[in-house]
Amino acid sequence: MLKIEEINQKTLQCERCSLRNGVKQVVPGEGNPKAHLMLIGEGPGQEEDEKGRPFVGTAGKLLDKILEASQLKREEIYIANVIKCRPPRNRTPQTNEIESCKPWLDLQIAAISPDLIVCLGLTAARTILGVNDSLQNLRGRWHQFGEIKVLCTYHPAALLRDPKLKVPTWADFKMVMQECGK
């Protein structure tokens, strides 16, 4: 089995879809290669594209606050996205782009072998669980993905647009804390 560093190196060379043409950098992900918990978002935004790191823009700063309140450290978890290249104007990735990129995420999950995955937003939730349901229906309970327990919650960017979503998101992260023994 490939190690996470090897997968991410290969991802940097990837040209499987046209998103690669418009980006400054591919953003594979980062964190603890043996993480108990993996967070999966949708895709890089402008700052992530510039820095080559996931969740470092405004939404990333809010995620940092959520993690801190949840007593979770970035160094102990792994953070990745469904799509490794920023879509133009941060649009939602298209189905064919997700299908092209998902093998990288599958390899990352296999290499890290987390016990828990938290899907941040609808794209990650639908991609991981293979369903077409709404986030409202999917959040707030644990799902099973093979041996891995999966929780779906709102993307931090959604919380910036609609602060009312902070309440259910915090309820979801309390479930994560409980599962992490925090």
Ligand code: SF4
């Ligand atoms: S988005 Fe994914 S599949 Fe498309 S070029 Fe980037 S790494 Fe490759």
